[in-house]
Amino acid sequence: MSLEAHLETTRVAYDVHRVRKDFPILSRKVQGKPLVYLDNAATSQKPASVLKAIREYYESYNANIHRGVHALSIQATEAYESVRRRIQEFVGAREAREVVFVRGTTEGINLVAQTFARRRMREGDEILISGLEHHSNIVPWQILCEQSGAKLRVIPLNDAGELMLDEYEALLTQRTRIVALGHVSNALGTINPVKQMIAAAHRKDIPVLIDGAQAVPHLRVDIQDLDAEFYVFSGHKMFGPTGIGCVVGKAALLEEMPPYQGGGDMIKSVSFEKTVYNDIPYKFEAGTPNIAGVMGLGAAVEYLTAVDHLALEAYEHELLEYATQAVSAIDGVRIIGTAAKKTGVLSFIVNDVHPHDVGTILDREGIAVRTGHHCAQPVMQRFGVPATIRASLALYNTSGEIDALVRGLHKVKEVFG
Amino acid sequence: MSDLRSLYQEIILDHNKNPRNYRAMEDADRSLEGYNPLCGDHYTIYLKLDGGVIADISFTGSGCAISKASASVMSTVLKGKTREEAERFFVLFHDLVMGQRDPAKNLEELGKMAAFGGVSEFPARVKCASLAWHTLKGALEEKTIAVTTE
Incomplete structure (x- = not known):
């Protein structure tokens, strides 16, 4: 089955668009653009019931x-x-x-x-x-x-x-x-x-x-x-x-x-x-x-x-696969952390561009990622990088948001030539 | 894109890619480290003084484009300047990135430093731009403990 078809199957079991409606903040705009919140490992957003x-x-x-x-x-x-x-x-x-x-x-x-x-x-x-x-x-x-x-x-x-x-x-x-x-x-x-x-x-x-x-x-x-x-x-x-x-x-x-x-x-x-x-x-x-x-x-x-937990875990797994493929396909991007078993965390660096510059450019696109050492400096030292860009997913993220991240990364390359 | 171009102006991209005076100075009279613990930006500024004049200035280290370009531009601006002039430039630069000085109205005075005029619209990046300058100030004041922006 193709990845798209896989995602479609998961979508049937797990309705992410319905989930998104439970989180009021997800409808806001940042810099005039829809918020793409990919900083969930730092803190997650809250549903209306909370x-x-x-x-x-x-x-x-x-x-x-x-x-x-x-x-x-x-x-x-x-x-x-x-x-x-x-x-x-x-x-x-x-x-x-x-x-x-x-x-x-x-x-x-x-x-x-x-x-x-x-x-x-x-x-x-x-x-x-x-x-x-x-x-x-x-x-x-x-x-x-x-x-x-x-x-x-x-x-x-x-x-x-x-x-x-x-x-x-x-x-x-x-x-x-x-x-x-x-x-x-x-x-x-x-x-x-x-x-x-x-x-x-x-x-x-x-x-x-x-x-x-x-x-x-x-x-x-x-x-x-x-x-x-x-x-x-x-x-x-x-x-x-x-x-x-x-x-x-x-x-x-x-x-x-x-x-x-x-x-x-x-x-x-x-x-x-x-x-x-x-x-x-x-x-x-x-x-x-x-x-x-x-x-x-x-x-x-x-x-x-x-939440149907099996469907959620399958959905998050598919989304991570989708994100990993899409982001690693960009020229000059290196993913840090390729464990066989992972949750939805994508840590990466862009050749010749410091993570903070990437973070600023993504922010202008309404995309929230974490840039820095993620309060885990020994991990950064292990991989010989001062910092990474980290996109971390939660149950309300979509493949459309990953596409926005990819477009944002292309903009980074455009700015830095 | 236009506001991004105001931050990442050509001068900044150029100095980031090809930093000037980017070398350790073996015979420096003074050197001081500066770092930004939140971002991990980390530089060492080296000075060679001739009486009250900055005879030579260089830097090493790593960080984002804004911090590196700032250190590079600073080194080109201050080479051959007196200590008093350097202090004057420090105030100018500080006011510029804090949004207290309009680059358009102070072009002559600011010179290349005017390229950092866009930084004031990115509050999260002001510390990146000012790290090298604070480190320089510390070195001129003969501080020996590393300067941080926190």
Whole structure:
């Protein structure tokens, strides 16, 4: 079957034009041209249902949670806790109390580093991450290394941007105290074989944290199947609001961990002599949380749950194939990151034109891409480039938008001769 | 296309492709690094001073067309100028890319630098244009810590 025919078949199962109507921002113009939003790995757009959930909370039951006996507080608390249960189902956690609300993936990784990992770390111990990581899954571990005298070890990449699994096995040593690994690379789109990698770590009794920020918008995640000790993700990359995310952790581990921050809501009783901490997950949710964010995240989970996931994954895969062929056919374009398994991320460079100049020219065409190091400087160093142009796809992107990107890239070549 | 041409003027494209004074200077009196952590633009400016005069100026490094052309044009403008003149050019250039000086009305004074008049309409690119100039200023002030635009 031709690619066009393939796309047509997928279109039958997955109606992208109907999906687009759910996202109000997609009808706006930029520089007088229809917005072509291809920066989804940075943050995704929000469907109307997410915006409505946030608005409804503020308009009709805004109150603090876990405190008041009044109607609004009870309603807000119930709504807040029902989102926790929805997330439990969404990622397949065993219990709702395994879901801890945090500001996002970054805070989640810092939480695990400072409460779970720090107590286990002795001088000379090792923390194993990969060469694909986002800075948010590098720097918290470097801080922990400084605090404890532990050493950071890094799983290398091959030229396609895939982790080298033999090297990984060799790097799992008696000193390895934790493996922290991205599920999907934000810079290249590589999907790591995390289930297999978690199993390898577990054979040596090493716990694993998975940074799922780039996975949850695209893949069905089953935490029990993966068996990670901690799975961390953000709301805003999966069509929810900014400032909210989750750490999903095994209950037994969460229970033995000390609190991350002290304050209200994370305690059972406080006196100047002794304070008793609350149960999980509340022990990790000090202070008034981002309640509106939780409501928005709940709506985002509902939105993603309603999508036919097999059709979506097939559609996104076809769209990536289409984009890869169209962009790599342009003279002087080199794609960085050609893993066999990828989500919709196309990182590339244009010969003799700096990515920022490409970004500016594309912007004038209404096309939003990310240019730079994508908070993954070690990945850039691995491929010997200071920066790339990254087009990252989401469930509302179309082949017509890829065509617009290609036209924009031809304009780049026109300007730079 | 017209607004893009106002940013990527011929002078800028030419200096990007064939940067002038693009070399390390072994016997420089002063050199200083400048970088833009957000974009990754990264240059070193070298100066040879003869009393109060910039006897020679060169640069190395990499970055976008705007930043590279800016460093190149700057080097051609400042060679042989006094320190005071260089400071005067710094202010001129700064005002130009911040949109506070109309290139059309100051053509004589600005010379080749007028090519950067379009930058003010691209706020995200002002830092690219001014990186080399800030680095130069740091070098003249005998700074030893790398200059950043953040």
